[in-house]
Amino acid sequence: MSTAESLLELARNARAECNTGQRKFSTALPALDALVSELEVYKSVMRKPVNSETLTNLESHLTPCAGALNVLLITRRKYRSEMSAFERAKWKTTDGEKFTDTVNRLQNATNLLRGTLRMTREVQLHRMAETNPKMAKEEARETTAETMKANAKPDTCRNGAGCRVIEWIQLMLVARDVPDKYQQLRLRLEIEQGRLLSWGHSFGLLQEESEEEDASRISIPEQVRYMVQGYIEPLWQKVLHFTAETPSFVPRDKREETPSVHHGGMARRFRLDRMYAKARQGTIKFKDRVNWAYWQMDKLEDLVECMRHVNGSVIALAEVKTQQEIQETVKATLMGLLSLQDTVNGLKELIVAVEEKRLDNRSSQMPLGEPNDLLLGLANLKKMRLQIGHDKNDGSLQSDLKIQPERVWPMNKMKYPSPQRQDATLDGKEGFWVEYKDYSSSDRIVGPTKDEIERHIVRELAALLISKLPSSFRVARCVGYYEEAGSFGLVFEKHAAHADQTIIPLSHCLSLETQMPSLGERIALAQGIVQTVFQLHVVGWLHKGLRPANILLFEDHNGGIAYDKSYISGFEDARPVAQPNLTEEAHSRLLNDDWYRHPDIQTVKPAHREFQYCMRYDLYSLGILLVEIALWKPVLDIQSNVGPGDIKSFILSHNTQCLQRIQFAFGRKYAEIVMNCLNPGEEMDDHTQMDSYIYYFEKLVVKPMKQMSVD
Structure with a gap:
């Protein structure tokens, strides 16, 4: 069969x-x-x-x-x-x-x-x-x-023209082997398709008449339907006009003759399919395919611009709450697109598209603010990282990031010392600390060389963290790096409000038997960590060392601890997602660190070197951190007779009641977030496309965590 x-x-x-x-x-x-x-x-x-x-x-x-x-x-x-x-x-x-x-x-x-x-x-x-x-x-x-x-069936859709526009966009999106300029337009098309789909599903206009009504969809007055139709129908007519002018494709071995069948009724019936077919070279070679793409460019740009204005107009007809829901859905789509962009030009186009969406928002009642600002911030961060990678031989860029060792003076006065972290002064000023990334000799057989570590990890990481970071990106600002005694030192600057304060790792707070933070403080702590890990993944970085010792806290104005102002540190093992060849064995040899590593990569297991680190392993570490925050105790103290290799099964087992304790402390939604981190479904496994992983990370972890609050 x-x-x-x-x-x-x-x-x-x-x-x-x-x-x-x-x-x-x-x-x-x-x-x-x-x-x-x-x-x-x-x-x-x-x-x-x-x-x-x-x-x-x-x-x-x-x-x-x-x-x-x-x-x-x-x-x-x-x-x-x-x-x-x-x-x-x-x-x-x-x-x-x-x-x-x-x-x-x-x-x-x-x-x-x-x-x-x-x-x-x-x-x-x-x-x-x-x-x-x-x-x-x-x-x-x-x-x-x-x-x-x-x-x-599709023609029975409650907005037939809208369905046909979406179908046409899909034909364009699956095209391949086209010029770079078309790829930028393709990105804009995908964004507009996402906006149109989000609007249609919110209004219930893209469902078939035979389907039962979904109570979550709003009912639309008849006059609003007519107004929507007034916007969508002209757009569909523009699509038809555009495709009608698309020339028929010709097999390469028949360039000199054009069979009459190409101009008959069948050609008109399959006009959309021909446009799709002509844009790709997978099944058949087409005459002047590249010339077609450039020849149609102005008209295609006009059509995309028209689509953008139509989307803005029909979304503006919705109530503010519905507009916000559409915005959230589109934001998730854009986050996925951002994770897929691996070229500077692609990111520039995405930034332009987000800016255009901000203009559309101004014409409606939908509030601006954090979602768009966050997207722009992350897109700019990733663009800078890619530019650093492309300009890796740029001496001026390197000199801006690399600090002379004599300018940095480690001070060994941390109240809670760490082998990978020290307080320091920079040019005689306090308010800095150094995190070290060791490197081995250049003659080693396996693993990245010192030069590769500097060019692809240390320099890119410093460039990423030296930029202006979104407020929800809870990582301290890096001011540069230096090299000394077999390691690179990344120099971080304390926030002005904490310049003279002691760094307090979360591991110290969890070990205290008293002074458990309030529920609201622990939720704020969890939200900050989740948001930061998510954003690191969106811009294409793996942390590889998520554990309480690398979650840094500072005192607040009243002498307590500001749990809502946490910072993620400990980037000694971090690397870009797109550089699997830079994978190194974990620097930490502490057995306790295995509690935060996925069972596949725990160092006590002989086979741990066979697994290539992936985002799912960061997600697992995040889940263990969330368990600790909920129960407010180190994971190794949750059950004395359970080891690192069995802690996942222990937490998720219905017999141990660990999840029930978490649910009792923080609610069902938080317990489900923990489950999604420790045991993600196949939509977030190793074979998942990057945009799909980001979409489900946002949907199953970030969004429900953001919605949590203490009333």
């Missing part, structure tokens, strides 16, 4: 299991019906000759469909009729949301498969027309009927 046939059988089984009459599962039926339909088309396409490149392209679209379908079935089967009311409620809050997200993933994967299948079918028809025009005509008639049938 082929992959497509196995997937088809699996999809039919999934449909049968979801067709129970229960609303929570019936939402998956349209997506499953669409997948079954496209897999039937797939079988039809494969009955005709397909070259190896096209076959590889088609099979690559089956993989995400299969992945989403398997997750959907696993999640569905966790719900059983004999479950108690408590178990059903728990399924709804955890697996229920995952089920909905998986349905969306399945829909997106099916849409991509549909676009590629249509393009492949059209190429087959063109080739057939050259040898057997009559048969090609009959095939074209059948293809048209299938296309109309496949499009029947």
